[in-house]
Amino acid sequence: MIVNKRQCVIHLNRGLKMLSRIVARRVSSLSTPLKKVGPGKYPIPDTPGYKAFMERQTLFLEEDGNPVWKKLPKDNALYITAVSLVSVATIWTAYSLFVFASPPKNG
Numbered sequence: 001m002i003v004n005k006r007q008c009v010i011h012l013n014r015g016l017k018m019l020s021r022i023v024a025r026r027v028s029s030l031s032t033p034l035k036k037v038g039p040g041k042y043p044i045p046d047t048p049g050y051k052a053f054m055e056r057q058t059l060f061l062e063e064d065g066n067p068v069w070k071k072l073p074k075d076n077a078l079y080i081t082a083v084s085l086v087s088v089a090t091i092w093t094a095y096s097l098f099v100f101a102s103p104p105k106n107g
Contacts, residue, residue: 044050060071070076 070079
């Protein structure tokens with residue numbers, strides 16, 4: 001039995017929390033799984049985007065000795081650019097620290 005205003009607010013909050021959980025479960029993608037085609041099999045999408053995704057996944061899963069960030073042709077150029085920019089920034093920082101640490105010469 002609800003006696004005062006505070007207990008009414010607490011009771012209302014609990015009810016809203018339960019209602020939000022019920023709604024979240026109903027709209028989630030896991031609440032209704034895909035319909036089964038056969039015993040233990042689900043339908044496979046037949047869209048161009050899915051095919052491109054599967055080709056890209058196959059490319060990344062190949063055992064060719066290259067790390068993941070160097071699998072595509074443009075990845076190597078991006079990697080070299082990033083490494084060279086980091087190198088330039090490191091040298092520039094060392095030079096700036098050297099200039100700031102050395103006192104100016106008074107004629």
